[in-house]
Amino acid sequence: MTVRESVRPLAASEVGDYDIETEVLVVGYGAAGASAAFEAARAAARVLVLDRSGGPGGASAMSGGEIYLGGGTPIQRACGFEDTPEAMAAFLTAALGAGADAAKIEAYCAGSVEHFGWLVDRGVPFKPTLWDSPTWVPPTDDGLMWLGENSWPFTELATPAPRGHRPTANDFGGKLLMECLTEAAETAGATALFDIHADALIVDDSGVVVGVTARRYGREVRIRAHRGVVLTTGGFVDNDRMLAAHAPELLGHTKVSAGTDDGSGIRMAQALGAAVRHMSAGQVGMSLIPGLAARGMVVNARGQRFMNEDTYPGRIGQAALYRQNMGGSWAGGDTAVWVIVDEEGFEAVPESQRWGVRPHQVAETPAELEELTGLPAGSLTDAIRRYNEFAERGADLDHHKAVRWLRPLTAPFAAIDVKAGVRPPAESGNRKGTGASVFTLGGLHTDLDGHVLDLDGAPIPGLYAAGRAANGLHGFGYISGTSLGDGTFFGRRAGVSAAARA
Ligand SMILES: Cc1cc2nc3c(=O)[nH]c(=O)nc-3n(C[C@H](O)[C@H](O)[C@H](O)COP(=O)(O)OP(=O)(O)OC[C@H]3O[C@@H](n4cnc5c(N)ncnc54)[C@H](O)[C@@H]3O)c2cc1C
Incomplete structure (x- = not known):
């Protein structure tokens, strides 16, 4: 069988036998994918996670592990800080810039204390001590840090509280975070297949996404997903053609990724009529x-x-x-x-x-x-x-x-x-x-439950997305921790929605 190169969707009527069948198919095993897989498996769906790499992790495992959480988490309280969902939302609305998703910010802030508890229940440890100086990642194992909330102009716009929560590690905490999330997903019953690159969606006559076609060791693999496909493939900083088309200012800089951010999930969904948002936006870390x-x-x-x-x-x-x-x-x-x-x-x-x-x-x-x-x-x-x-x-x-x-x-x-x-x-x-290290913030337009929306704003049946494959909370701005934060938070919701689909 020849390998298909195009991202154009494949009609289910053209697919004979499927190589693999599952209920919820999660494409991409980073933080967003692991969170989606856990929730879908916990809801008793049969779950398969694909990753093009030889194991799970993606950029999430390389990351600092900072997760933007607040509204009065136990770590904030233990460090002596009062916080409310409203103050957190006021900060994020200002910091994430024009076009930040107001409904997502509201849901994210209202659910933040619960999400902190969810992470702890998945075994993610946080130490209740504050690192009190500007840094990318605390050099100590302190679990809490400021992420600009106590700097101008935010001091005039929102009651400041530190909200950077980092799993207990000296320096980068992403590896530990991913160890906990993948173990949770697998304990809940999710299975995984590695070294497999999803290339295009499979769609039935009524426009429902029913699977993907993928490549593994040069061979095409067709996978049927009876309930839904969740795209958690990360952003597109490693795809220079996409950067040139959407975010040319980000070309030529150090790429903050695991080298796998080829935008494939975004393109597969776009080929089906999915809407995208804020594709020019990027995080710009200065050296x-x-x-x-x-x-x-x-x-x-x-x-x-x-x-x-x-x-x-x-x-x-x-x-x-x-x-x-x-x-x-x-x-x-x-x-x-x-x-x-x-x-x-x-x-x-x-x-x-x-x-x-x-x-x-x-x-x-x-x-x-x-x-x-x-x-x-x-x-x-x-x-x-x-x-x-x-x-x-x-x-x-x-x-x-x-x-x-x-x-x-x-x-x-x-x-x-x-x-x-x-x-x-x-x-x-x-x-x-x-001097600049960048990754992309733009991606698929999703609703609060992770449905990918089409150009009319309607959910594409059977298709979900989270993490940097989606635009998530972001407008043009970025604050550390909002990527792992919105990826895990809305990844969970996408997993729940996909599992619940008849
Ligand atoms: C050094 C570094 C530090 C960072 N620090 C922080 C931080 O402290 N806090 C924070 O919030 N963010 C941080 N970030 C950014 C953050 O890590 C990412 O934005 C986030 O991890 C994205 O999560 P994700 O689940 O969407 O994607 P990923 O974790 O990248 O996972 C996507 C997965 O999809 C797979 N994949 C892609 N395409 C396909 C395909 N077609 N078929 C099959 N598999 C596919 C990839 O192999 C990958 O494993 C950092 C990033 C780096 C690199």
Whole structure:
């Protein structure tokens, strides 16, 4: 049998015998897929999970493991923080940007304490201690961290509470999270098949999705799903053609993925008439150490500050890529960003937390630093003088960095070029290159129960999606933890819906 290359749906009438039959078919075994598989199996459906890799995990297993949870979780309360679903929703509505899904945010925040309990019941441990400084991932096993809630402008829009919940691990917690979720899914009865790439959906005469056609070791495999197909295949950052078509600003940067984000789930559903949302949106991680940035200044190619450095660092990345770009080629676009710190600020962050970052230029005066970095003459002199004036008066009138992080910078000064990269402890290489590490946020349009919606807004019968194959909560903005958060939360709902389908 020849292998089918197209994503166009296959008519069920053309399929003779199926190679495999199941009730709920989950395509993609990351956090969203494991959550869907668990719930569908718990509802007594026969569940098969496919993954193109040799095992489960996807990007979820490589991740920091931060999960955005709040509304008064036991961890928040044990750390002395009051929180409400309303305050959490107000923050997410502001932080996730224009077009964030209001109904999903409301459901996600209202269900967040329950979802925390669900994770704990699946064996995911969280330590009730707070890491209280800007970072990508706490270097300790603290279970709670701030993700920009205590930074401007959010301090004026929502009652702040830390909501980054990370499974008990020093540094990255994604592996532990995935171990717990896959064990839960398999204990509930889900089975899995690896090294198999789903290529297209199979649809019956009335438009119901009844299975997929896939490839395994060069052979086509046709799988019948009697209740539904759940697409949890991740985003499309590894598909340069899709990036060029939808999110060209994200081309050429370090890809934050397991290398499997080929957009195949999105394309399969699009080929059937599925709607997509916010396909240009992306998370932009800058290769900077948030603890150093908060203690100093972040400047653009003109030597000017452009954001409060104590905010969630992905916001600095988005601002650098989308708003500070000086033009030229967008592919691998100009993310010219320097972190300027003094010795006291640099030494305040222990070496183990600096992820291999060292000062690239050190100077006794701002003018000398301008010469060494090539930043315009006078720019750092002005920026440091203005910053120090704000620090002296205890108010950052330009960018509203919290007073806690404002201190006059004194010689010697150091400049760190983000293009030199960082070396996160859980990764083998150095993130060297453009200074930006990206993944996509756009994806299939789904409803609160994970149904994939068509261009008229109607559910496509038998088809569900969650995780980064879907757009989930997001508008144009991103906050760490909302990807694993919405993937597991709405993945569960998709699994329940698919299992319940007659
Ligand atoms: C280093 C790193 C750190 C991160 N830190 C965080 C964090 O702390 N918090 C957070 O919320 N997010 C974080 N993220 C982002 C987050 O990990 C991902 O966005 C999230 O895991 C996506 O989950 P998912 O279940 O949708 O996809 P994945 O976990 O990527 O799973 C998708 C699976 O689908 C499989 N697949 C794809 N296409 C097919 C196909 N056609 N057929 C069969 N199988 C297929 C893939 O092999 C993969 O296993 C991080 C990511 C990385 C890489």
